[in-house]
Amino acid sequence: MRAVIIAVGVAFLVSLLGTPIAIKVFTRLKAGQPIRAEGPAMHQTKKGTPTMGGVVFILATVIAYVAGHLALTTLPDAQIAQVEPTITALVLLGLMVFSGAVGFIDDFLKVRKRHSGGLNKRGKLAGQILVGAIFGIVALYFPSTMYDVSGARTNAETVGSTTLSFIRDIPALDLTKVGAVVLFIFVVMAATNGVNLTDGLDGLATGASVMVLAAYALIAFWQYRHWCADPSYTANPNNYCYTVRDPLEIALIAGAAAGACVGFLWWNTSPARIFMGDTGALGLGGLIAGMAMSTRTILLLPIIGGLFVIITMSVVIQIISFRTTGKRVFRMSPLQHHFELAGWSEVNIVVRFWIIAGIGVAIALGLFYSDFLASMS
Numbered sequence: 189m190r191a192v193i194i195a196v197g198v199a200f201l202v203s204l205l206g207t208p209i210a211i212k213v214f215t216r217l218k219a220g221q222p223i224r225a226e227g228p229a230m231h232q233t234k235k236g237t238p239t240m241g242g243v244v245f246i247l248a249t250v251i252a253y254v255a256g257h258l259a260l261t262t263l264p265d266a267q268i269a270q271v272e273p274t275i276t277a278l279v280l281l282g283l284m285v286f287s288g289a290v291g292f293i294d295d296f297l298k299v300r301k302r303h304s305g306g307l308n309k310r311g312k313l314a315g316q317i318l319v320g321a322i323f324g325i326v327a328l329y330f331p332s333t334m335y336d337v338s339g340a341r342t343n344a345e346t347v348g349s350t351t352l353s354f355i356r357d358i359p360a361l362d363l364t365k366v367g368a369v370v371l372f373i374f375v376v377m378a379a380t381n382g383v384n385l386t387d388g389l390d391g392l393a394t395g396a397s398v399m400v401l402a403a404y405a406l407i408a409f410w411q412y413r414h415w416c417a418d419p420s421y422t423a424n425p426n427n428y429c430y431t432v433r434d435p436l437e438i439a440l441i442a443g444a445a446a447g448a449c450v451g452f453l454w455w456n457t458s459p460a461r462i463f464m465g466d467t468g469a470l471g472l473g474g475l476i477a478g479m480a481m482s483t484r485t486i487l488l489l490p491i492i493g494g495l496f497v498i499i500t501m502s503v504v505i506q507i508i509s510f511r512t513t514g515k516r517v518f519r520m521s522p523l524q525h526h527f528e529l530a531g532w533s534e535v536n537i538v539v540r541f542w543i544i545a546g547i548g549v550a551i552a553l554g555l556f557y558s559d560f561l562a563s564m565s
Contacts, residue, residue, distance in 0.1 A: 192409065195256030195440050196447035202248035203451025207241065211455065211462050214238035219299045237460060240295045242468020245448035246288045249475075250281060252444035276434035279327050279347050280441050280478045283319065287380055287474025290315035291466030306466070313377070319474060320376035324348070324369040327481060345433040348372060353484040355559040356430065372481055375489065379480075380473030382496030385503055385522045387469045390458035392524060392538045394449050396495050396545040397472045401446035403492050403549045404479040407556055408438035411483065414560070428563040430484075438482050445475055458535050488555065494548025495541055499523050 214220075220236035257273065293315070294307035307315075331344035350368045352361035363371060387393035412435035416422060422429055432438075449472070455461045464472075480489040490497050502523035509517045518526040527537050 189409070191256045191259040191436070192405065192440050192443045194259040195252040195444040198255040199245075199248045199252035199444040199447035200451040202251050203245045203448040204454055205451075206244050206248060207452055207455045207462060210241060210244045211238050214240060214462070219295075222298050222302055234460070237463055239299065239463045239465035240292060240467045241452060241456065241462040242288055242291065242464040242466075242471050245445070245452045245464075245468060246284055246471045248448035248451065249284065249441065249445045252447065253277065253281065253441055256440045256444065274434045274437050275326065275330060276347050276437045276482055277441060279323050280438065280475060280482065282326075283323050283376070283474035283478040284445070284471045286319045286323075287316070287376070288467050288471030290319065291384075291468070291470035294466040294470075312466075316377045316380055316470070317373055320373035320477075321369065323478070324372035324376075324481075327372070327478075328365045328368050345431070347433050348481045349484055352486060354487040355485060355556050357484050371486070372477070375480060375486060376474055376477040378500070379477035379489070379493070379496070380470045382493060382500045383473040383476070384466060384469040386496055386499045386524075387464060388522055388524050389528075389534050389538050390460035391453055391456050392541055393469060393472070394453045394456050394464060395538070395542050396493075397476070398446050398449045398453065399542070399545050399549045400476055400493050400496075401442045401449065401472075401479070403553055404476070404483060405439050405442035405446060406553065407483050407485065408432075408435045408442060408479075410556075410560070411435040412439060426564075428560065432484055433482065435483075438479065441475075442479055445472070458538065485556070488552050491548055491555070492552040494551075495545035498544065502526070 215238050219238055219240055222235070290307075290312060294312060298306040327348035328346055328350065331346045348368060349357050350363055350365050351357045351359055352363060352371070383393055383397065386396060411430040411432050414421060414427065414429050415435055416429035416431045418429070421427055452462075452464065452468075456464065476489070476493065480486050480492075485492075499522045502518060503521045505517050506521035509515060519529040520526055524537050524541065528534065
């Protein structure tokens with residue numbers, strides 16, 4: 189627990205103190221956010237605000253992960269489960285960094301062209317598929333040796349599972365490794381685009397991501413405390429345990445990313461002095477997809493990230509309606525812009541959407557804990 193707390197604190201401080209530096213650097217480089225002409229008129233005042241701020245909290249998360257591991261090496265042996273960096277960290281941090289890299293290319297092209305177009309849809313889609321495929325293969329095809337809390341080797345476990353999962357694996361729904369990789373690519377695409385579409389108002393995507401990542405930190409730490417690789421816990425045959433790979437690593441990274449986003453939110457809240465850009469949105473989406481896979485909660489993700497799902501569906505509904513009937517359901521999509529044109533203030537929309545995000549997280553955590561109680565009984 190101490191290592192997770194240290195990681196959260198380090199990520200928060202690095203992001204909080206590093207973001208003003210990034211604002212100055214990106215301003216000097218004239219890396220300002222281009223604004224779509226067809227977007228809400230009030231957004232034109234945001235033109236030129238530094239973008240690519242996701243670089244800060246991605247870097248802060250990586251630094252905090254290292255700090256958390258340094259803290260782990262000072263713990264008594266009885267409390268150590270995963271001292272050395274693991275393949276789980278490679279997958280999760282790799283998803284965040286390389287998904288963020290795809291977004292960085294998009295942001296760079298926008299800044300260079302002074303146009304909101306950026307990377308074309310095919311290029312962005314190809315990048316998401318490539319990142320999802322590479323780390324999906326690593327997660328499914330490369331098991332890594334695990335150590336229990338006593339330091340003894342246990343059976344190897346892969347980061348992901350070949351079975352579909354909700355709150356835990358569903359053994360009857362075996363997808364095979366190839367099917368599981370394909371599913372994960374879809375999850376990466378859905379999560380990255382979901383966060384990206386939500387990133388339209390000051391602090392909206394950042395605050396929602398904090399809640400989702402904090403939820404995964406709680407889930408992963410709970411799995412660590414009730415871990416099948418812990419002989420002191422499984423000594424009691426009545427105890428229910430979770431078969432996951434490196435849950436403490438997952439909790440540490442999720443907590444670090446949440447802390448980094450809170451530090452960034454200090455500067456990203458209305459009126460934003462910096463935007464996360466596609467760098468941050470795709471990076472967070474990739475990490476959230478990895479969290480769902482590594483905690484074996486794939487089908488729980490739409491509930492935890494309920495706000496992302498709602499906003500994504502508003503875009504899908506708008507497109508289908510316009511192409512089939514020629515009429516729009518919303519004044520503008522994504523959904524947050526519909527309420528802007530309806531006269532809601534930006535701060536009201538953000539806070540109310542945060543409440544929706546919090547409700548989704550609360551329901552998901554309730555389902556997770558209820559399943560644990562049912563399994564114990």
